[in-house]
Amino acid sequence: xxxxxxxxxxxxxxxxxxxxxxxxxxxxxxxxxxxxxxxxxxxxxxxxxxxxxxxxxxxxxxxxxxxxxxxxxxxxxxxxxxxxxxxxxxxxxxxxxxxxxxxxxxxxxxxxxxxxxxxxxxxxxxxxxxxxxxxxxxxxxxxxxxxxxxxxxxxxxxxxxxxxxxxxxxxxxxxxxxxxxxxxxxxxxxxxxxxxxxxxxxxxxxxxxxxxxxxxxxxxxxxxxxxxxxxxxxxxxxxxxxxxxxxxxxxxxxxxxxxxxxxxxxxxxxxxxxxxxxxxxxxxxxxxx
Amino acid sequence: xxxxxxxxxxxxxxxxxxxxxxxxxxxxxxxxxxxxxxxxxxxxxxxxxxxxxxxxxxxxxxxxxxxxxxxxxxxxxxxxxxxxxxxxxxxxxxxxxxxxxxxxxxxxxxxxxxxxxxxxxxxxxxxxxxxxxxxxxxxxxxxxxxxxxxxxxxxxxxxx
Numbered sequence: 325x326x327x328x329x330x331x332x333x334x335x336x337x338x339x340x341x342x343x344x345x346x347x348x349x350x351x352x353x354x355x356x357x358x359x360x361x362x363x364x365x366x367x368x369x370x371x372x373x374x375x376x377x378x379x380x381x382x383x384x385x386x387x388x389x390x391x392x393x394x395x396x397x398x399x400x401x402x403x404x405x406x407x408x409x410x411x412x413x414x415x416x417x418x419x420x421x422x423x424x425x426x427x428x429x430x431x432x433x434x435x436x437x438x439x440x441x442x443x444x445x446x447x448x449x450x451x452x453x454x455x456x457x458x459x460x461x462x463x464x465x466x467x468x469x470x471x472x473x474x475x476x477x478x479x480x481x482x483x484x485x486x487x488x489x490x491x492x493x494x495x496x497x498x499x500x501x502x503x504x505x506x507x508x509x510x511x512x513x514x515x516x517x518x519x520x521x522x523x524x525x526x527x528x529x530x531x532x533x534x535x536x537x538x539x540x541x542x543x544x545x546x547x548x549x550x551x552x553x554x555x556x557x558x559x560x561x562x563x564x565x566x567x568x569x570x571x572x573x574x575x576x577x578x579x580x581x582x583x584x585x586x587x588x589x590x591x592x593x594x595x596x597x598x599x600x601x602x603x604x605x606x607x608x609x610x611x612x613x
Numbered sequence: 614x615x616x617x618x619x620x621x622x623x624x625x626x627x628x629x630x631x632x633x634x635x636x637x638x639x640x641x642x643x644x645x646x647x648x649x650x651x652x653x654x655x656x657x658x659x660x661x662x663x664x665x666x667x668x669x670x671x672x673x674x675x676x677x678x679x680x681x682x683x684x685x686x687x688x689x690x691x692x693x694x695x696x697x698x699x700x701x702x703x704x705x706x707x708x709x710x711x712x713x714x715x716x717x718x719x720x721x722x723x724x725x726x727x728x729x730x731x732x733x734x735x736x737x738x739x740x741x742x743x744x745x746x747x748x749x750x751x752x753x754x755x756x757x758x759x760x761x762x763x764x765x766x767x768x769x770x771x772x773x
Contacts, residue, residue, distance in 0.1 A: 407748070419748035424769030431746040435640075448743070464758035465745045487634040487744065505744070513760070556635030556648040560733050564644050569735045573639040577630040581637070 456537030
């Protein structure tokens with residue numbers, strides 16, 4: 325049983341925060357060595373969150389109510405409809421939209437795992453599998469990663485992630501298959517959560533080596549002029565998207581080096597994903613063995 | 614410029630990742646990453662506190678099998694110095710020429726690549742590269758990679 329009603333707290337700060345909660349539920353889990361506790365006075369909200377987490381970190385999600393959490397989250401749904409999020413006793417945010425609150429809270433949880441994972445390096449990147457190897461597309465939000473990942477899925481690529489490339493010490497990439505956050509249906513900012521299966525995709529199950537890292541961003545009318553850059557130059561590009569680089573630089577560099585030793589790193593701007601994807605796959609077939 | 618000067622590579626507070634053709638260095642004090650190309654990496658690794666600039670130039674020639682102008686080593690040392698990758702600062706002076714003139718002069722003659730030290734500051738917060746999700750405007754302040762760092766729109770995105 326993952327949710328359990330709890331009666332008291334171990335730390336004063338949290339006792340103060342949750343004193344006014346009439347009912348409280350919690351679950352604790354470990355993912356990639358990161359121990360997280362989540363409490364809430366709303367059981368269904370907590371269940372929804374657990375379901376989300378279970379799905380996106382399938383390779384490492386262990387519920388264990390006895391563990392000592394290193395990161396404590398508290399989700400408080402007030403009677404006036406206000407949602408509040410606390411992390412380690414400190415109020416992080418509050419608002420009235422349940423959807424926005426859920427998206428933000430889950431994003432924070434994913435980021436906490438990404439930053440503190442002790443045996444993995446998380447890159448902010450889109451990832452697909454192609455012929456047994458991964459195409460990793462690091463980039464900031466709004467650079468078109470998800471759109472490109474979606475187009476690759478439509479061409480038969482296996483879906484690994486539209487948010488994080490999860491690398492182990494050998495540089496193999498694991499699935500992190502959250503729903504695709506596609507934009508452009510409602511407006512250019514609103515994300516619509518889309519299952520990979522709904523666009524004909526299959527989700528990758530096994531860790532795979534990286535075949536290509538693609539340093540790119542969308543620019544209207546841009547021509548694809550790829551340069552294969554050196555491993556060192558490539559890692560410098562990737563570092564800006566390496567979540568634990570400040571927390572654990574040594575391990576991060578080791579893992580990136582392993583990845584880069586087996587992959588090509590290509591850099592170019594690109595145009596529309598739909599038009600570009602065929603060119604990309606031809607480039608991949610030519611350059612990745 | 615004194616070719617008898619003995620540069621010493623800094624070792625403290627650095628994470629060093631050797632690569633086949635390059636060296637990556639992460640400075641724990643400044644959270645800056647540096648990528649040294651083959652030429653710069655050779656010079657940095659040669660700065661052992663025993664070899665003078667003239668000695669490094671000679672060992673460079675032996676290793677690369679090609680004559681090397683001492684200015685090439687000085688160019689590397691100058692960059693390593695600027696990036697705080699030497700334990701003690703060295704005074705560089707290209708005999709009245711400015712750096713650009715020296716690069717031009719060496720560039721025409723050199724068979725091997727000019728030394729390059731590329732640098733980058735690691736993102737100050739993991740949030741900087743995060744998803745741009747928000748509940749309130751304050752959530753956007755640290756999400757510096759998003760379209761807005763001051764506005765949380767009705768869709769819950771840090772954007773106009």
